[in-house]
């Protein structure tokens with residue numbers, strides 16, 4: 001679904017952010033991207049979102065070489081993506097309902113559909129009763145769940161989350177990743193950048209470690225799994241990273 005082929009990114013000021021990244025993410029995968037500050041994690045996500053373009057190499061998303069995508073086609077590509085940011089990026093002039101509805105209006109959904117869909121998605125994230133509140137009246141965890149609802153509302157194929165738990169407490173961090181896990185169980189591809197090693201260990205999904213712009217390890221590649229366990233001290237001794245889908249998986253119908 002997402003293929004990076006020998007992708008490098010050097011910013012105009014000469015900073016080398018990524019070097020020769022080759023990586024495939026399949027439809028329906030859940031991938032954590034981890035690494036020290038400056039390792040290139042956000043750059044990696046920006047390349048997927050086409051916020052930045054690579055200096056060299058090729059990025060193929062759903063069989064389209066997005067490095068050659070015309071600017072006018074970018075919004076159509078992004079419609080398949082739901083994006084969650086660390087700082088929520090909600091609009092405080094609008095209530096919670098309208099913040100989520102905004103994403104549907106932007107793609108021209110009729111208001112009858114919006115009226116049904118927004119409460120449904122807010123219920124999924126446990127916030128139906130806060131629909132009329134402004135974002136500033138909510139806790140950090142609640143605001144992040146609104147931003148998750150906004151990312152989900154157009155039923156994207158891919159959810160991209162850049163430090164989604166960076167501004168919420170540990171309990172809520174767990175809930176946010178749990179929600180992403182449930183969304184993933186419905187078939188949505190989920191890519192999460194995080195610094196929270198405890199969460200990464202707990203959820204036991206694919207982990208790509210970036211280090212100074214290169215892939216240091218990828219648990220999909222069994223030969224380097226030991227490298228990951230060294231980095232994160234995973235001494236669980238458990239056998240395999242088999243995805244463990246919850247029984248109560250959330251179905252997000254269109």
Ligand SMILES: Nc1ncnc2c1ncn2[C@@H]1O[C@H](COP(=O)(O)OP(=O)(O)OP(=O)(O)O)[C@@H](O)[C@H]1O
Nearest residue numbers: 011013015016017036037038039040041042043044
């Ligand atoms: N717009 C930019 N112009 C120039 N250099 C940049 C730009 N954005 C990022 N960089 C540099 O590219 C490198 C990778 O940055 P990136 O933001 O991808 O790292 P990161 O792993 O997400 O870091 P953090 O965990 O601190 O958010 C860093 O050296 C950073 O300073």
